[in-house]
Amino acid sequence: MSASELADLAEEEEQRKRRAPWGVIALVLLTGLALIRNGSGEFDVGPPQPATAAAADSRVPGTFSGSAAPLSFSEPERVRIPAIQVDAPVMPVGLDTEGWVGAPPPEDPNLAGWFTGAVSPGEKGTAVVVGHVDNKSGPAVFYGLGALKKGNRVEVRRKDGKTAVFEIYGIEVFEKQNFPGDRVYGSKGTPELRVITCGGGFSKQNGYAGNVVAFARLVEVR
Template sequence: MSSSQPFEAAGQPSGEFEEFEEERPRRRAPWGVMALVLLTGLALIRNGSGEFDVGPPQPESAAAADRAPVKAEDAPVPLTFSPAHRVRIKAIRVDAPVMQVGLDAEGWVDAPPADDPNLAGWFTGAVSPGEKGTAVVVGHVDNRQGPAVFYSLGSLKKGARVEVLRQDRRTAVFEVYGVEVFAKNDFPGHRVYGNKGVPELRVITCGGGFSQQSGYDGNVVVFARLVDVR
């Protein structure tokens, strides 16, 4: 996601784990507001060199999210709170550190710095990955130099795995059950972010149509549910 406006970064993790105590975030973003934030604050600008003018891959219609709910008794036992440390998606060669992103003074969601192409952000206003509820990880699709961490997110298939290494050294393993792109003027916030009663994950970047004037006009959203803990 590159942006015409700078984003303020918060809490980028170092390469090693750090011992710390952290309270669960108490301020939760209203999902209706969150949807609008992700559709505007994470709009990306392609670099204009011509090298990447074909744009990032977009989800296929066959990748639409399954609507059948998962019963709580069929899901792994939810984990307790622990911040995300790293995200790995083997299918698209993602292996990136995760920084914490939250709300700024005006209530907008921060995003990872656009000048670091291999950095994702965990939104602290939602649950941590592996907890009961829907965790949210965001990242840029490109920046002015070229592809970024989630450039290939739209090419993921159902059944792919997303691994999130947490600060407590446990790895929450999620299985993708849907990949869709939503236009900014018709974003289903409650469907994307709503609590399904089991541990789920959304991985989000920009996508859809692109113009030099306004950037991308939508968001690619990966729907995934917890299937294992290591």
């Protein structure tokens, strides 16, 4: 193993020590707990759901429309998804006392959360941004997430002044009882992003049955 490869391994190990292990988050979700619990679902027309054709494909990073080198750590400030008219500030969220991934206050419908237990958007690894699908007043920041298509872009402005641009390569809805934590959160060895909200069927007793997950890879830095 070369010196550079050893250095990369050491850096990844140091990052792992500083951040919550993905295995813990995956287990939390595999037990059927909701990522975001405050969606009301009580509207005449529910949020759009991903089409079967939008499932994540297996393309390697080099087959995307572009590529970009990983960035260093910098907290995200804002997320834009032009295809569904999202332009929202981002706040940090962690795990709550019950082990749930936190979410932004539901009272603010136009607010997203970056999970601090993962990498920052643009770093090597899988960054995670979450947000509500709705609240008691109506649709919230990621209400339209299920309508995204492959090739749509997600732009994340960071505190270092750089904007990490990600290309969607899949959009799926997963049942909470069978949430594939390793597949969703596992590092692919490249800078990736997951944008997650509630989705699937809804009942007043149990809330949303699943989570909508957008899979994206870094393709540009501005």
